[in-house]
Amino acid sequence: MSTRKVSEPGDLPAAFDAAAPTYDRLVDTNPGxxxxxxxxxxxxxxxxxxxxxxxxxxxxxxxxxxxxxxxxAPEAEIVAVDGSEGMLAExxxxxxxxxxxxxxxRIENLADTGVEGPFDGIFAAYLLRNLADPDAQLQAFRALLRPGGTLAVHEYSVIDxxxxxxxxxxxxxxxxxxxxRLRSGDASLYRYLRRSVNRFDGVATFCNRLRTNGFTDVHSQTVPGWQHGIVHTFLAKASA
Structure with a gap:
């Protein structure tokens, strides 16, 4: 398998393409x-x-x-977007x-694909940490949501x-x-994961970032298990 070095967010789609065939087996070993x-x-x-x-x-x-x-939400219409064709193929x-x-x-280029709002809810799991400009993306999410629509950001935050x-x-x-490394032959993506989590916003800082970018009713909750205090759900409403 070819090695895909990851140093910046822009490198991620190719890295995920390379990791896609083994990705599910790896995350399935993560309790919770x-x-x-x-x-x-x-x-x-x-x-x-x-x-x-x-x-x-x-x-x-x-x-x-x-x-x-x-x-x-089994009866909802869901538009699922990703920048990695390899991950989508899986x-x-x-x-x-x-x-x-x-x-x-790429989520930053979503408008170019013809996908438009309004949406009643947006779920962003393990995404914002990987974007070069999270503020611009949060503003884009706000514009895509109906007034009062819910944004849920499922993300790591450990710096606090x-x-x-x-x-x-x-x-x-x-x-x-x-x-x-064992499953894919290359640990670059997972070393990047470690670095990106260590430098991402703390919980209070990210909540303030949501408010600054037009969201209200902002709050967060963590998860049980070994990732308690590590993985969080950030919830917010699009302002009217």
């Missing part, structure tokens, strides 16, 4: 990975099984976040019940806690990076 995505989707409080709702899954990868949305091999459409696009930072770096060094 799928249940935590479902928990964040439930926290969106989408009514009536999603009937009549239009949802955007921003950065859908191989479809784990899409499946989480479908679990809580997602498309799976059986999907309901109205799900996959779109190949020495304990969370220590756990994260220990798990990366002893499990995630070695497993990534």
């Amino acid at each position: 990975y799928h249940s935590h995505l479902r928990l964040s989707a439930r926290r969106m409080m989408l009514p009536d099984n999603g009937r009549g709702l239009r949802l955007l899954d921003a950065g859908c990868g191989t479809g784990a976040s899409t499946a989480a949305l479908l679990r809580v 997602a498309r091999t799976k059986r999907w019940q309901g109205a799900v459409r996959f779109v190949h696009s 806690s020495r304990f969370a930072t220590a756990v994260w770096n220990t798990v990366c060094a002893t499990i995630i990076i070695p497993a990534g």
Whole structure:
């Protein structure tokens, strides 16, 4: 397998293309990975099984976040977007019940694909940390949402806690990076993952970033298990 070095966010689509064939097997070994995505989707409080709702899954990868949305909103229309064609190819091999459409696009270029709002909800899992300009993307999300629509950001944030930072770096060094190298032959993507989490906003800083970019009712909750205090659901409403 060819090596895909990752030093900046712009390198990620090619790195994910290379990692796509083994990606699901790797994340499936992470206790809580799928249940935590479902928990964040439930926290969106989408009514009536999603009937009549239009949802955007921003950065859908191989479809784990899409499946989480479908679990809580099986009757919604879901537009799932990712910048890696390799990850989308994996997602498309799976059986999907309901109205799900996959779109190949970097989220920053979504308008170029003809995907337009309004959406009733946006789910962004493990995405904002990887963008060169998260403020611009949050403003774009705000413009895509109906007034009062819900944004859920499912993301790592450890910088506020020495304990969370220590756990994260220990798990990366002893499990995630070695497993990534073993399964894919290249640990570049997983070393980037470690670095990107260490430098991402703290919880309070990211909540303030959401408010600054036009969101209200901002709050966060963490997840159970070993990722308690490491992975968080950030919830916000688009201002009217």
